[in-house]
Amino acid sequence: MAAPNRVTRVHPRFGIRQKVILILVSVLLGAMTVSGWWALEQAREDVWTEAEQRGADISRFVAKSLAYNVVGYDYHTLQLLLDSVTGTADVDYARVVGARGNTMAEAGLRRDPAQRRLLFEEPIVLDGMPLGHLELHLSAQPTVSRLQAQTVALLQREAVIILLIAVAEFIALSLIIVRPARRMTNALAGRLDEEGAIIAKLPEVSRDEFGVLAAQFNRLADQLNRANRRLRSRIAAADERLRQSNRELTVQAQELQRMNAELKRISITDALTGLYNRRHFEEILETELALCDRYGDQSSLVLIDIDHFKRINDTYGHAAGDAVLKGLAELLRQQFRKTDVLCRIGGEEFSALCKRTTEAEAMRLAEKLRAAVAERVFALPEGELGITISAGVATVPADTPTLRADIFYQRADAALYLSKKQGRDCVTSAGTHDVRAD
Missing domain, CATH: 3.30.70.270 (Reverse transcriptase/Diguanylate cyclase domain)
Structure with missing residues (x-):
């Protein structure tokens, strides 16, 4: 049997495994992005709701604490209380406004209105009689920092999940799809003899679609080889007949040329002397x-x-x-x-x-x-x-x-x-x- 033609195996730089992983990562990234965005929006809403609730509670507590000092016009105590309130990490500014609209005490700094902050206004009431109101400004920075920390944690969690899924999918594809496909590709690489017959046999190692494909290919290869042998036999016979016909035609052509030359010579020469006629x-x-x-x-x-x-x-x-x-x-x-x-x-x-x-x-x-x-x-x-x-x-x-x-x-x-x-x-x-x- 003639030695099979060997062809260098070339593995594609961007094969099935890479394509499937790319598609999977793209889908996961899209899904995780939507899910993360929704989770962040929900967390943002919860954090801001919690911050507003906390600010409202602080405003009510401080307003109750200031009621007796307001009714007694104890400006010094009011100022001390507001100073202590604005000394916390969240409260930036506090002001007590009397019933006539006059400022009785004020602590903290009024910041740029463009900066985000939580504003609260709580009435100061004693025995059902309004005495004024309390303005309280809470800084939004702690809330924003908390949201940023939650965002980073969510992104890290999604990256880890995507990486784990990609690795698992890579291993699964390598074992289930890529390895059988590469085994079949390697078996087919350059397995043709000098007469063009297929000498490769695909390994039928599984009962899945790859096994069915290998079995069908092997049957088709046998049929093609039989057809190839019959065709080559017919071509060889036809080629021999053609060669024989060509040899006969060559002999006839040479004889015809000789006869034509002889006829021409006879037509222009004298038969007795050989001179021209x-x-x-x-x-x-x-x-x-x-x-x-x-x-x-x-x-x-x-x-x-x-x-x-x-x-x-x-x-x-x-x-x-x-x-x-x-x-x-x-x-x-x-x-x-x-x-x-x-x-x-x-x-x-x-x-x-x-x-x-x-x-x-x-x-x-x-x-x-x-x-x-x-x-x-x-x-x-x-x-x-x-x-x-x-x-x-x-x-x-x-x-x-x-x-x-x-x-x-x-x-x-x-x-x-x-x-x-x-x-x-x-x-x-x-x-x-x-x-x-x-």
Whole structure:
């Protein structure tokens, strides 16, 4: 079995555990905030109610204590009593006002009205007769300090509760959810073989949702592996068929290319001599004359004809005539240049298109061929045979417009006719004898 692909395990920085704890802490914080606010409001109301009740009790007690001194106009005692009352931590200011609205005694300091304080006004009565009233100002600072202490204690208590719940939830999530999920993740990490089959098996260690999920995954993995094997088998078979078809098509394409090349060669060459045939010669001639016209070059055409070839066929037979034609084709390849186009026009007539060649150079090549043919002796079953050729040369001058292909050919043919007329076995130039096609 192929070694499984191993993938580095990557634990998410913000996983399920962190998300659940964040949600839980957010909910708890919101709930505790609302609960704490409500508790603080209730405590504040209770504290202020208690402070007001205490202030009212103090006011009544002091007012009763001052009644005899007020009725006796004992200002000194009144002042001493008020001084003793304002000496406590809560009372900031006290004043006794008579029945006529006059101030009989006053102690303490009147503070800024903006500062929060508890104000009490208690009537001074003796035997049902009003004698005046007592004004008493209690400081709110003790009450505020008490409320602040209760707020701090409440916040500390809520923070401890939230921390304990978060820790407990963290441990519970780690044991119940995160650990099984991480065990499954680690079991799946990179457990694929080289063919893509799943080789991992999830541990079925519990009967909860994780256990059900692991069992279903294992069954699904088995089904996928079987389907994967069937698919790979089909792909392999199809791939082999495709390769076989491709090999067959390659062979057929190569054969077709070979046949096309052979057909092209047959269509442009002479079967007996291997030289170009007349149709291809005419195409090349048209192209060469167009190039001469464009670039101002000279080209020459040499027409060759075997002297008395019919007599050879009649005397020695067509096999001997074919041997002579092949021999002449061989001499043409030897005497002319590789850039020259050699063709068999038909029967015993041949041609050589000499590109970028002056009349003098073409005459030299034709004369060289004539001499080589005259020296060649053909060995036939009937005996040795010597032949001669006649040749005509026509050249496209560099300073004149290009001739039509048929006119150019007729000039070379007319020069060949002059060679025949002059007794054969010679080379004649159309330019030297001012030969013109009709």
